[in-house]
Amino acid sequence: MNTSLITRAAAALLLGSVAVLAQAADVNGSSRAQAQSDVKPMFKPGKPRVWDAVVSDTGVLQRGGAIGASAVNTSGAYQIDFPVDVTQCSFVASLGSVDIGTPASGQAVTARRVGAANSVFVQTTDDAGTRVPRAFHLVVVCA
Structure with missing residues (x-):
């Protein structure tokens, strides 16, 4: 051919x-x-706003763009506060070290904090799913 x-x-x-x-x-x-x-853009114009936080297992904010953090209880529940309303944002958390070294294993999950528009709730667990305090890193992205 x-x-x-x-x-x-x-x-x-x-x-x-x-x-x-x-x-x-x-x-x-x-x-x-x-x-x-006539074509509508799929994304809002402008850059997304991004905040972060590194939080110790005791709920102390170590660094990042958050304005505060605290342990809600002794079972790995935390509230992280930001300078803006984050109710329409995305949250991603991962267990991580606040300094050098390997972090403890497990999971971190996120949610909107009830009654606090500028806060994120993070719950940490061990590999078995038991709620335990763990240090973590959190990223908040707002479009």
Whole structure:
């Protein structure tokens, strides 16, 4: 089979399709600029806002953009406070060391903090799912 012939045929088909689409736009009384202006962006313009926190197993804020942290109880429940309303943001937490070394294993889960629009709730557990205090890192992203 002649690949050069196939390539030329594909190019002709593509150019023909573009011409037909352009004619259809003209027939419908719309222009490409108008059609593009009707498209709604999938994401909000601007950069997302990002905050972070590194919190010890006792609930002390070690560093990051949070304005405070505290242990809600002695079973690995924490409240992390931020300078803005975070109710429409995404939260990601991971167990992590506050200094050098390997962190304890387990999980960290996040949720909106009930009654506190500028706070995130984090619960830490061991590998078996038992609630235990663990140091963690938290990232909050607001679009």
